[in-house]
Amino acid sequence: MPDLNLLARCAARRAEVVRQLAAVGGGVAVLPTAPEALRNRDADYPYRHDSYFYYLTGFTEPHSLLVLQATACGQSRSVLFCRDKDTEREIWDGFRWGPEAAREAFGVDAALSINSLDAELPKLLADQPAVWWPFAVHPGLETRVEGWLSAVRALARTGVTAPRTQHDLCAVLDDMRLFKDAYELDVIRRAAAISAQGHIRAMQASSRGLRQPPPQGLREYHLEAELLHTFRQGGAQAPAYGSIVAAGANACVLHYRASEAPVRAGELVLIDAACELDGYASDITRTFPADGRFTGPQRALYDVVLAAQSAALAAAVEGARFTDPHDVALRVLAQGLLDHGLIARGKVSDVDGVIATGAYKRFYMHRTSHWMGMDVHDCGDYAEPGEAIDIQPDGSRKRPARILRESMVLTIEPGLYVRAADDVPAAFHGIGIRIEDDIAVRAGGQPCEVLTAAAPKTVADIEAVMR
Ligand code: GLY
Ligand code: MN
Ligand code: MN
Numbered sequence: 001m002p003d004l005n006l007l008a009r010c011a012a013r014r015a016e017v018v019r020q021l022a023a024v025g026g027g028v029a030v031l032p033t034a035p036e037a038l039r040n041r042d043a044d045y046p047y048r049h050d051s052y053f054y055y056l057t058g059f060t061e062p063h064s065l066l067v068l069q070a071t072a073c074g075q076s077r078s079v080l081f082c083r084d085k086d087t088e089r090e091i092w093d094g095f096r097w098g099p100e101a102a103r104e105a106f107g108v109d110a111a112l113s114i115n116s117l118d119a120e121l122p123k124l125l126a127d128q129p130a131v132w133w134p135f136a137v138h139p140g141l142e143t144r145v146e147g148w149l150s151a152v153r154a155l156a157r158t159g160v161t162a163p164r165t166q167h168d169l170c171a172v173l174d175d176m177r178l179f180k181d182a183y184e185l186d187v188i189r190r191a192a193a194i195s196a197q198g199h200i201r202a203m204q205a206s207s208r209g210l211r212q213p214p215p216q217g218l219r220e221y222h223l224e225a226e227l228l229h230t231f232r233q234g235g236a237q238a239p240a241y242g243s244i245v246a247a248g249a250n251a252c253v254l255h256y257r258a259s260e261a262p263v264r265a266g267e268l269v270l271i272d273a274a275c276e277l278d279g280y281a282s283d284i285t286r287t288f289p290a291d292g293r294f295t296g297p298q299r300a301l302y303d304v305v306l307a308a309q310s311a312a313l314a315a316a317v318e319g320a321r322f323t324d325p326h327d328v329a330l331r332v333l334a335q336g337l338l339d340h341g342l343i344a345r346g347k348v349s350d351v352d353g354v355i356a357t358g359a360y361k362r363f364y365m366h367r368t369s370h371w372m373g374m375d376v377h378d379c380g381d382y383a384e385p386g387e388a389i390d391i392q393p394d395g396s397r398k399r400p401a402r403i404l405r406e407s408m409v410l411t412i413e414p415g416l417y418v419r420a421a422d423d424v425p426a427a428f429h430g431i432g433i434r435i436e437d438d439i440a441v442r443a444g445g446q447p448c449e450v451l452t453a454a455a456p457k458t459v460a461d462i463e464a465v466m467r
Pocket of ligand 1: 241272283370376413436
């Protein structure tokens with residue numbers, strides 16, 4: 001059975017969509033779930049529903065689609081299309097709800113067979129002023145919408161009118177999804193707690209695996225296996241994204257995946273891995289010494305990144321801009337790069353110079369934050385809605401960054417990545433460090449809630465947990 005709390009949230013969200021559509025004259029929203037995807041020959045990728053669709057239905061079966069009708073005066077009707085019951089297929093593939101049971105269990109006004117979609121949608125679109133669907137999410141949907149609209153237009157001589165305007169449903173849903181409700185925050189907290197345990201387990205497996213190596217010697221995939229084990233043991237359905245387990249200089253490759261490189265004493269390991277639980281992501285990076293003891297140069301840079309992360313966390317308060325944590329983290333990183341001779345003072349003399357010239361970008365080339373929720377890089381506008389665009393003297397456009405509000409969830413993930421180069425002190429070559437937590441913004445300027453705090457990150461805590 002679906003979670004009743006979740007279903008109540010979904011119903012409230014559908015009501016909010018109806019309210020917003022009604023406010024601009026009403027219309028019909030059409031929202032499909034994700035297709036199944038073939039991996040190779042007849043083997044599928046594990047199925048994952050579409051996040052927008054799940055947000056409004058709580059329904060996880062493929063071949064489903066939601067229609068919401070909203071009149072200008074706020075009347076509404078929800079129709080779920082889903083697969084029919086099929087005793088034969090259910091023997092092979094397992095339970096499916098079927099329209100009748102789905103209607104009752106998921107609280108929609110009506111449910112119909114997905115096989116009747118092309119026949120029913122033109123009826124649902126008839127005499128409606130507008131159609132809303134998610135633009136640029138589902139390849140081919142635009143053509144299907146055109147097909148349904150053509151079918152309505154074909155009835156023109158019977159007095160039926162077709163919707164005259166099309167709108168992006170994401171414009172409504174993205175902003176709703178940006179603000180997490182109590183149910184969502186609870187799931188994300190639990191996902192984050194499982195992921196944090198995975199990081200602890202991988203850290204411990206690293207120091208232990210170097211003392212008692214497996215036959216192949218300790219390798220990145222051994223640590224990945226610990227993470228995956230912990231995620232599933234904790235009840236998570238899957239990793240929220242491809243796990244990065246990068247030993248030594250592999251940490252300097254930003255999109256490295258867990259592979260088979262040896263894990264060596266004296267080197268760092270960067271792990272960016274976290275689980276998805278009940279449709280919600282978590283996203284954690286920790287960097288630790290493979291054998292449990294930081295060397296001097298590793299520790300020096302680690303403490304710079306940790307200080308940058310602390311400053312960024314402190315800046316992530318309600319009323320601040322989305323970019324404020326990045327800006328304060330960057331200043332700390334820039335100072336550290338100067339202090340440790342990674343940027344020669346002869347070239348730029350101070351933090352402002354490092355930032356103005358972009359000299360830091362060799363060592364820190366990504367942003368500090370992204371929204372997180374059902375998708376690890378979640379939807380939501382990064383610019384503040386309604387604030388004027390600033391046109392710069394060179395013609396470029398600058399939109400003021402989003403203002404952080406209570407219950408927004410984002411990551412804070414500064415790093416430093418030092419590739420070997422003649423003009424960089426050799427002691428730092430091949431060191432890559434990132435420290436990433438997930439946070440929820442709290443009300444009234446309170447410090448943010450660090451959802452991933454259970455994963456150790458100070459030098460002392462990491463060394464203690466790995467001992
Ligand atoms: N793991 C993806 C990211 O950190 O953004
Ligand atoms: Mn991230
Ligand atoms: Mn990450």
